[in-house]
Amino acid sequence: MTDHPHQPDASFDGGTLDCGNGLLLLIRRHIDPLGPSQLLEILSAEPTVAEDLPAWCRLTGNELVSQIELSDRRSYLVSKGPFDAGSLRTAATERESMPLTQAILEVKIPASLPRPADAPPVPALAVMGVGSWPRPSWLLRALHQRLEGRLDDTEFAATADDAVRLAVQAQIRAGADVITDGEQRRDNYSSFVGGLLDNCQLVPLTDLLPYVDDPDEFAAELAELDVPASEVRHPAVFGPLGRSRPLAVHEVEFTRQLTDKPIKVSLPGPYLLTRTMWMECISDRAYANREDLARDVVRVLREELHFLLATGASLVQLDEPVLTEVAFGASVNGRSFMCGALGERGSTDDELAFAKGLLQDVVAGLPAERLALHVCRGNWSTDESVALTGDYRPLLPVLADVPIGTLVLEMCTPRAGEQEILRAIPDDRRIGVGVVNQKHARIETVEEVMAKAQGAIDLFGMERVLLNPDCGFATFADNPIATAEVAERKLAAMAEASRRLRGD
Known part of the structure; x- marks a missing residue:
């Protein structure tokens, strides 16, 4: 002592x-x-x-x-936090230190896709959320307790199950055709895997500020960009990555108990994870370079994809919003916050080629019609001025060449440019068109949604068009973009627009 x-x-x-x-x-x-x-x-x-x-x-x-x-x-x-000398003290305890390298279970990729469970097809003009749904306050408390090791997995699962039930019921009431679990179990859309993969740990973004060149300047920039740095957690890799437990299979299994409708589940894409996880002075203890890290990222994602498809997910969506940071990052004075913005990057052409190769490796041989790719320009703030701007032209080689059957795209905001640019996308791809802006509290009218959807139908044909918001309603658990009421009303407007366009 x-x-x-x-x-x-x-x-x-x-x-x-x-x-x-x-x-x-x-x-x-x-x-x-x-x-x-x-x-x-x-x-x-x-x-x-x-x-x-x-x-x-x-x-x-x-x-x-x-x-x-x-x-x-x-x-x-x-x-922990400001010190209060009046607080009671307990006897000191020694806690087991985390080893900086742990043994992992070998990742096994099935030689062929297991016999799939019943996965309902996704119809034309299907209405769906992008992924996330606002979490109840009681779930947020439980989520923080679990992240901090003060709530065990069993207790958290019971709480999260209740929240998923509410999210699914809201989507069904709204008339959504494809259901997600609202990502209720996740602290955010991408870094949650850091709490599940072997040799990876979730830490608040503020913990990583000492690794940047000027921590105080970077902290000020995050504040200017409206980033809740103390609430957003970041995965830190300290040993070889492994997948000894599933990332999202349990989410699909539980959601299938609640609905017979098609289910979509999202995973962070391989480029996003590689950019996020490669941090000098942390991940270089386990990997010589980020290409070595990327190989293991691809390995664990491929295994997860196989089992998600076998569990009955109609769509498995890979989220790669950081692609727009590569293409348009200079539009906000060289700094844009996204999960991944801290990570190493090279030239735009090199990064897009790297991302395309990783995506191709992850989905190789898997059924394209059950895979989706989501791209947007940042969804951490309702302030449109801090998000990225630029049309899809620089990203067309990635969107056109990766064998993924559905592209879920941000299109409602003027920051996304014109839909006509997407004519270059191959005819065998469906386009999930953003027809409502989740950043705005105003509920779009059915007529407004119909007009945006009709523009896409005129370009691509009705059979290729799906309808979605520009992005999720609560990308980061502690920083939802919309309330649950607003999210449900926006989905309902989309569902009514789809019904009228189909002539139901």
């Missing part, structure tokens, strides 16, 4: 790790389960921690309460 003025609630030894080589991941693992104002003791023999740890505390809203010099190391006492 050390001679701090207050007794720690938990303690661990970080050895010689510095903040750029895994120490912050260990701190997050130990501090998350603590309650507000509880104290974590960090033992460290690395001199640079004396400078980096106070900066991390300042950026993350935690408090460095005291530090003392020992014979061969230093002891730091950190409060």
Whole structure:
């Protein structure tokens, strides 16, 4: 026990790790389960921690309460959040430190697609959400408790099941033809896999600010872009990736119990995950470069895709919004926030070629008619001015060459350009056309939706057109773009427009 003025609630030894080589991941693992104002003791023999740890505390809203010099190391006492000296203290406990490399189960890709369960076909002019649905406040509390290790998986699953029931009921009431589970179990649309894959950990975005060149400047830029950096979590890879448990199969299995309608499930795409997970000084402990990381990303996604299709998902959608960051990032002074915007990138042409190759590898040999690809220009804020602008012209080589049968595209906002550019898409692709803007609280009229849908029908033919919002209603769990009421009313307007266009 050390001679701090207050007794720690938990303690661990970080050895010689510095903040750029895994120490912050260990701190997050130990501090998350603590309650507000509880104290974590960090033992460290690395001199640079004396400078980096106070900066991390300042950026993350935690408090460095005291530090003392020992014979061969230093002891730091950190409060979770602002320190309250009046809080009760418990006996200090040693928590098991997270190893920086763990054994993983081998990923096994089936030689052929297992015999599929009944997967209802998706009809022409089908109405569907992109993926996410606003979460109830009680689910958000449970989600945070689970992320911080204060709620076990069984208790969380029961809470999330109730939220999924509500999301599915709302979509059915609205008249949606294809149902999602609303991504109710996820902290956000992409990084949730970081809490499920082997050797990957979810950390708040603020934990990663010390890795950028100027943390204070970057924090200010995130604030200007209306990014809730303390609430958005980011996957950090500290060892070889593996998939010893499913990513979304359980979501489809539960949703199939609630409806006979076609089910769509979304996964982050391989380029998005690679850009997100490749962080200098973290992932380079496990991978020589991001191409090596990408091979394992493709491997685990291919396995998940096989089992999602076999479980009966009518559409499995790969989300790749960061493609627009590659194409249009310069339109907002070189900085755009997306999951992946922190990661390494090269030239636009090289990045798009890299992304296309990864997508082709992931879906090779799988049924294109049951695969979808979603692209938008950012969905973290209702402020249109902070999102990207640009038509689909630079992305046409990716959209046209990847063997995926449905493209779910942002088209309602003027930032997306004109639909006519999409004439270059092969005739065997269906186009999910954004016909309502989820960023706006105003409910589009049925006539407005019909007009946008009719424009797509004139271009592509009715059999190729599906109807969707521009993006999800709650991409990030803590920062929903719309309320559940607004989301349901927008879907209902889409469903009525589809009914009239079909002549039902």
